[in-house]
Amino acid sequence: MGEELFHKIDSDSDGFIDKDELFDFLLGQDTEMDRISEIFFELDTNKDGKISKAEWIDGYARVWNQEEFIPTGWKTRPEQTESYFKQLDSGDKGFLTFDDVKDMLSKENPGIEEDGLKEMFKSADKNADSQLSLAEFMEYFIDIEDCMTMNLEKTKKGLVKSIVFARLRPQAIEGGHKDAGVACSKKLEHFDKKTLTVSGKKYDFPKQVLTPEVNQEQVFDTTMSDLMDAWTNQEMNCMLFAYGQTGTGKTHTIFGTPDSLKSDELHPDWGIFPRAVYTCLKRMEASKIGWPSLKYCLTASAMEFYCGMGFDLLYDKVPVIIDKQGQAIGCNYKIIEKVSDLANFIDEVYGKRTVSKTKMNSGSSRSHTALMLTLHQTGDVPAEVTGTEDMPGMYESTTFTVMDFAGSERVDKTGGERADMTNVGIKIAKGEKLSIPEQGCLINFELTSLCTEVIIASEQHAKKKPYNPPKALVTDTIRFASATFQGRSLLGMVICISQASQNGWETWFSCEMAEKMAKLTAPIRTVTRHKLKTAYKKAQKAAAEMTKDFEKTDTKNKFYALRKGQSNGMKRYVEVLERLGASDE
Numbered sequence: 090m091g092e093e094l095f096h097k098i099d100s101d102s103d104g105f106i107d108k109d110e111l112f113d114f115l116l117g118q119d120t121e122m123d124r125i126s127e128i129f130f131e132l133d134t135n136k137d138g139k140i141s142k143a144e145w146i147d148g149y150a151r152v153w154n155q156e157e158f159i160p161t162g163w164k165t166r167p168e169q170t171e172s173y174f175k176q177l178d179s180g181d182k183g184f185l186t187f188d189d190v191k192d193m194l195s196k197e198n199p200g201i202e203e204d205g206l207k208e209m210f211k212s213a214d215k216n217a218d219s220q221l222s223l224a225e226f227m228e229y230f231i232d233i234e235d236c237m238t239m240n241l242e243k244t245k246k247g248l249v250k251s252i253v254f255a256r257l258r259p260q261a262i263e264g265g266h267k268d269a270g271v272a273c274s275k276k277l278e279h280f281d282k283k284t285l286t287v288s289g290k291k292y293d294f295p296k297q298v299l300t301p302e303v304n305q306e307q308v309f310d311t312t313m314s315d316l317m318d319a320w321t322n323q324e325m326n327c328m329l330f331a332y333g334q335t336g337t338g339k340t341h342t343i344f345g346t347p348d349s350l351k352s353d354e355l356h357p358d359w360g361i362f363p364r365a366v367y368t369c370l371k372r373m374e375a376s377k378i379g380w381p382s383l384k385y386c387l388t389a390s391a392m393e394f395y396c397g398m399g400f401d402l403l404y405d406k407v408p409v410i411i412d413k414q415g416q417a418i419g420c421n422y423k424i425i426e427k428v429s430d431l432a433n434f435i436d437e438v439y440g441k442r443t444v445s446k447t448k449m450n451s452g453s454s455r456s457h458t459a460l461m462l463t464l465h466q467t468g469d470v471p472a473e474v475t476g477t478e479d480m481p482g483m484y485e486s487t488t489f490t491v492m493d494f495a496g497s498e499r500v501d502k503t504g505g506e507r508a509d510m511t512n513v514g515i516k517i518a519k520g521e522k523l524s525i526p527e528q529g530c531l532i533n534f535e536l537t538s539l540c541t542e543v544i545i546a547s548e549q550h551a552k553k554k555p556y557n558p559p560k561a562l563v564t565d566t567i568r569f570a571s572a573t574f575q576g577r578s579l580l581g582m583v584i585c586i587s588q589a590s591q592n593g594w595e596t597w598f599s600c601e602m603a604e605k606m607a608k609l610t611a612p613i614r615t616v617t618r619h620k621l622k623t624a625y626k627k628a629q630k631a632a633a634e635m636t637k638d639f640e641k642t643d644t645k646n647k648f649y650a651l652r653k654g655q656s657n658g659m660k661r662y663v664e665v666l667e668r669l670g671a672s673d674e
């Protein structure tokens with residue numbers, strides 16, 4: 090707890106808490122200015138004007154035994170509210186008595202006498218059993234308005250800007266990310282919390298540079314705060330591009346260590362994906378308290394884009410159709426009820442990915458992977474929300490996609506001859522296998538095309554014109570990702586960067602790409618809400634048609650695998666809607 094809190098307060102992640110950081114944190118907790126100065130003085134034992142981690146760990150418990158600790162955001166982050174409830178619950182009873190909450194109430198309401206605090210307790214204690222259950226505690230204290238607030242950056246025309254971050258990989262002690270002291274045509278010369286300088290060019294596109302010492306929790310809190318809110322509370326689809334040279338830590342950033350995925354409790358090594366699952370499930374549980382008609386189901390799907398085409402990683406790698414809206418049709422999915430359900434999902438996904446050994450990473454991914462978490466929600470929507478009338482049994486689904494892009498690399502690093510895109514195109518058309526340099530060539534082509542699409546989309550939106558992703562001469566990868574540029578999803582991006590001198594060119598390429606992505610401005614749309622029963626009928630009809638199509642298809646027909654995947658995916662979707670009660674009378 091002490092260490093976790095240290096990182097939370099150390100907002101610039103320089104390894105020290107300075108006075109401003111402590112003030113920022115504690116003023117938010119309603120602590121008096123004088124008391125904050127006293128706390129700072131007490132913790133800064135060597136009086137160098139900053140609190141090191143050792144000083145913090147040493148003094149934290151001492152100081153906070155005198156102060157009751159209230160975590161930041163406990164009223165706006167349901168996932169924090171639960172842990173705060175547990176902290177207050179002396180003796181792990183599973184409920185709170187007046188004595189448990191008395192100090193917290195008096196801190197929150199300075200000047201109110203004990204009788205007044207008792208009145209508050211009574212108001213929260215709905216069933217008058219002198220105990221606050223988690224549900225009662227949340228219902229009384231959670232600030233729904235604040236939960237719904239996002240800080241998206243917008244242009245004057247109201248277009249939403251993409252949210253781009255850079256994460257620096259720690260120096261490796263061996264392998265391709267150990268500094269070999271080799272001069273390269275480009276060089277990472279400097280980085281700080283906001284900028285990166287590569288060969289004289291200063292990049293200021295990152296909303297924040299996540300420096301090497303930044304831990305997994307901080308990466309999630311920083312990069313995902315708005316995306317999580319958009320996805321779980323604001324009816325928006327979200328897409329996070331993870332990009333970087335091979336071995337720079339994309340998989341580490343997305344998933345974290347394999348062992349950590351066995352845990353269902355918050356784990357320090359979890360990457361973004363398990364944290365998103367954990368936070369989403371906690372939020373849904375908390376939402377059910379204030380909104381009893383809510384039912385939800387979280388599903389995970391995965392697609393691989395290899396040789397420009399999409400394949401379902403959860404169903405025999407059958408091809409997936411990307412429709413005109415850039416949506417993947419008929420992907421199979423797994424139901425995720427707890428974080429440890431992800432372990433199997435990830436084993437399956439990453440076991441099936443097309444991986445080649447390159448000089449830089451023994452398990453380098455030479456394909457792009459889309460990992461999709463879809464939150465299906467149904468419930469009665471009250472008139473206060475619709476603005477018109479009560480709408481019973483409504484349904485919506487929002488998807489959070491992580492697009493794990495294979496990195497661009499110079500040919501001499503992948504090991505092989507230089508490839509040419511025309512020959513690559515001919516080979517793909519003939520269905521021939523690509524060599525590693527040819528896979529690299531296609532990857533570079535797709536990444537460059539994506540940047541071009543960002544520029545076109547932003548120009549169109551600035552002119553108040555719609556952007557249409559290209560239909561011809563593009564790969565499925567680009568059609569899928571560029572739907573985001575239309576405003577169908579809120580876009581975030583994390584680029585992972587190596588510090589090693591021999592990787593300067595790749596670092597420069599990553600910065601150039603991220604700089605372009607950061608220029609994206611789009612009119613972000615919310616998803617459409619339907620009646621659950623209507624969505625169910627439509628899905629049943631589509632599943633029946635697709636199954637009929639598939640059953641009529643000969644195994645030798647080139648569309649056999651595709652139709653098999655579609656019919657399976659649609660049947661599974663029908664099952665999800667049934668889980669939500671769509672078939673109940």
Ligand SMILES: Nc1ncnc2c1ncn2[C@@H]1O[C@H](COP(=O)(O)OP(=O)(O)OP(=O)(O)O)[C@@H](O)[C@H]1O
Pocket residue numbers: 257258259333334335336337338339340341342450452453454494495496585
């Ligand atoms: N921030 C970090 N902290 C600790 N270890 C890291 C970090 N980033 C990367 N690593 C380690 O570096 C190695 C390579 O990282 P990872 O597999 O995540 O790279 P990648 O970018 O996904 O590569 P590829 O594109 O080839 O799949 C792993 O052993 C990982 O644990």
